[in-house]
Amino acid sequence: MSPDGAIDVAVDRVALGAARTARRARSGKRLLVHASLIAAIALIAFPLYYAFVISTQSLTEVTSVPPRLTPSWHLWENYLTAWSRAKLGRLLFNSFVMAVGIAVGKITISILSAFAIVYFDFRGKQVVFWMIFVTLMLPVPVRIMSTYEVISTLGWIDSYQGLTVPLMASATATFLFRQFYQTVPDSLAEAAQLDGAGPMRFLWSFLLPLSWANVAALFVILFIYGWNEYLWPLMVTNSEEMRTVVVGIEKLVPRGGGEIPEWNVIMAAAMMALLPPVAVILLMQRWFVQGLIESEK
Amino acid sequence: MKRSVFRNRGLPYLLVLPQVVVTLVFFFWPAFGSLRLALYRSSPFGDRLMFTGLDNFTRLLGSGDYLESVLNSFVFASAVTFGGLAASLGLAVLANQKIRGLALYRTALLWPYGIAPAVAGIIWLFIFHPSYGILPFVLSAVASIQFNWLLKGWIAMLMIVTAAVWKQLGYNIAFFLAGLQAIPTSVLEAAQVDGADPVRRFWRVVFPLLSPITFFLFVLNMVFSFFETFGLVHAVTQGGPGHATEILVYKAYNDGFVNQQLGTSAAQSVILMVVVIGLTMLQFRYAEKKVTY
Numbered sequence: 001m002s003p004d005g006a007i008d009v010a011v012d013r014v015a016l017g018a019a020r021t022a023r024r025a026r027s028g029k030r031l032l033v034h035a036s037l038i039a040a041i042a043l044i045a046f047p048l049y050y051a052f053v054i055s056t057q058s059l060t061e062v063t064s065v066p067p068r069l070t071p072s073w074h075l076w077e078n079y080l081t082a083w084s085r086a087k088l089g090r091l092l093f094n095s096f097v098m099a100v101g102i103a104v105g106k107i108t109i110s111i112l113s114a115f116a117i118v119y120f121d122f123r124g125k126q127v128v129f130w131m132i133f134v135t136l137m138l139p140v141p142v143r144i145m146s147t148y149e150v151i152s153t154l155g156w157i158d159s160y161q162g163l164t165v166p167l168m169a170s171a172t173a174t175f176l177f178r179q180f181y182q183t184v185p186d187s188l189a190e191a192a193q194l195d196g197a198g199p200m201r202f203l204w205s206f207l208l209p210l211s212w213a214n215v216a217a218l219f220v221i222l223f224i225y226g227w228n229e230y231l232w233p234l235m236v237t238n239s240e241e242m243r244t245v246v247v248g249i250e251k252l253v254p255r256g257g258g259e260i261p262e263w264n265v266i267m268a269a270a271m272m273a274l275l276p277p278v279a280v281i282l283l284m285q286r287w288f289v290q291g292l293i294e295s296e297k
Numbered sequence: 298m299k300r301s302v303f304r305n306r307g308l309p310y311l312l313v314l315p316q317v318v319v320t321l322v323f324f325f326w327p328a329f330g331s332l333r334l335a336l337y338r339s340s341p342f343g344d345r346l347m348f349t350g351l352d353n354f355t356r357l358l359g360s361g362d363y364l365e366s367v368l369n370s371f372v373f374a375s376a377v378t379f380g381g382l383a384a385s386l387g388l389a390v391l392a393n394q395k396i397r398g399l400a401l402y403r404t405a406l407l408w409p410y411g412i413a414p415a416v417a418g419i420i421w422l423f424i425f426h427p428s429y430g431i432l433p434f435v436l437s438a439v440a441s442i443q444f445n446w447l448l449k450g451w452i453a454m455l456m457i458v459t460a461a462v463w464k465q466l467g468y469n470i471a472f473f474l475a476g477l478q479a480i481p482t483s484v485l486e487a488a489q490v491d492g493a494d495p496v497r498r499f500w501r502v503v504f505p506l507l508s509p510i511t512f513f514l515f516v517l518n519m520v521f522s523f524f525e526t527f528g529l530v531h532a533v534t535q536g537g538p539g540h541a542t543e544i545l546v547y548k549a550y551n552d553g554f555v556n557q558q559l560g561t562s563a564a565q566s567v568i569l570m571v572v573v574i575g576l577t578m579l580q581f582r583y584a585e586k587k588v589t590y
Contacts, residue, residue: 034396040388041406044463054423066434116308120308128313134325141546142570143331143566144331145334145559146328146331146334150323166322186302228411228415234528273413274412280411289471292472
């Protein structure tokens with residue numbers, strides 16, 4: 001064996017050793033990253049776990065000191081009590097109508113106006129564009145009192161159109177579709193015209209099939225927005241029948257002394273109110289992340 | 298700009314009609330209503346409105362209650378924004394290490410965004426419950442601290458801040474992660490070759506590259522905490538104890554709907570309008586910057 005060979009082997013060994021140490025250090029670091037992430041996730045998930053646990057306990061268990069952190073056997077009765085006491089079936093239905101109504105309405109209205117702005121030249125286009133833009137600066141809290149006036153003038157208090165139609169104008173959704181249409185090559189429209197397709201035909205059979213990803217992403221975002229909207233349903237509904245679930249829950253929380261707060265029932269209602277939007281995020285995660293990021297561009 | 302390819306006289310008007318009608322009826326009409334109403338005051342019997350000019354505004358700006366709610370809003374918004382951004386940047390950096398299971402971790406960090414602020418608040422209301430909540434229990438056992446939000450305003454504020462940060466965490470993380478993943482690995486490798494340690498590498502290289510996203514999230518979280526947290530306050534603290542958690546939007550609602558002072562409430566809406574316009578301008582400065590990148 002030549003001395004060179006021996007040196008080579010020695011060098012290899014040293015290199016191998018160094019690589020092994022580096023790998024070990026790296027895997028140690030990785031383990032640390034995993035551990036801290038899992039700890040953070042546990043911390044973030046704890047309030048939800050705690051709410052769930054409370055929703056399965058009896059009132060004595062809820063009020064026991066020290067607090068009990070394990071589920072108990074009263075899930076069914078608590079959820080039934082919450083369901084009948086807060087008329088949750090009706091409230092969930094209202095929330096569903098509001099969320100889907102706003103999402104579908106906003107998307108439809110925005111597609112139509114973005115299509116007009118991108119594919120047509122018309123007098124007053126700039127005015128329309130700026131009008132849509134200005135709505136960004138007029139969120140619900142900025143027009144509290146006078147909005148109520150408008151809705152009651154129209155006789156829309158306690159109605160589904162009152163819950164949905166006024167929230168259907170949206171600058172962000174219109175701008176999203178406008179931006180998307182601008183990236184569609186002009187040749188597509190020209191080809192459609194050569195095929196003898198009119199504008200509506202073009203929108204329906206050429207443009208829409210291309211926009212499904214945008215539509216799905218936006219739908220998820222708007223569904224969650226509509227489901228969780230609080231101030232609007234609080235303002236435009238008076239009867240308990242027309243409340244949405246997010247607003248209805250507040251009525252279960254007792255104010256001041258007197259009644260014993262049934263936290264197990266409140267938490268059961270909270271679980272049922274948060275389940276649909278959270279499920280939508282989890283099931284449609286891909287669309288959700290895309291929608292989140294694109295609708296803010 | 299795209300060439301406009303279709304020729305039709307009436308159709309474009311028909312297409313923008315729904316949006317224009319909704320905008321005019323439900324945005325412009327009430328906004329002008331607020332502007333007009335802000336110049337009036339209800340008569341002592343509440344049966345008619347009297348024109349008082351800018352009186353509502355001067356009264357508001359001289360009122361201790363109003364200034365307190367301005368201060369509350371700023372404390373709340375800054376705590377939610379800075380606390381939330383710091384926590385979510387940290388978590389996003391962690392999740393962005395080249396480890397397995399990124400998609401799973403992201404999902405596990407994202408879901409609280411689906412929870413309505415009001416519902417998140419109710420969950421935290423029980424965690425902070427003076428007699429049965431786990432947090433006061435732990436604090437009294439560990440440090441023998443009386444932790445009762447009904448008695449101490451700052452604890453009530455801490456409670457709604459925590460609920461808001463918790464709810465917004467997933468949203469911020471999604472944006473930071475997208476930003477981190479857009480940073481080319483070559484840049485990071487170059488910094489590594491230069492011998493910068495991970496902490497310096499983060500502050501000198503990664504953080505400046507993230508600054509447009511951070512700025513954008515800053516504006517968005519300010520908007521969120523000013524305008525989208527009404528439900529949180531209404532369902533949880535109702536502005537109390539005292540006025541400790543009365544933020545601007547809640548006060549505007551309460552003065553108008555509960556106390557029936559239409560003019561004062563409208564004047565508050567107008568001031569809020571100025572705040573939104575300011576924040577929107579900020580947001581568009583960000584958009585301009587992004588274009589020049």
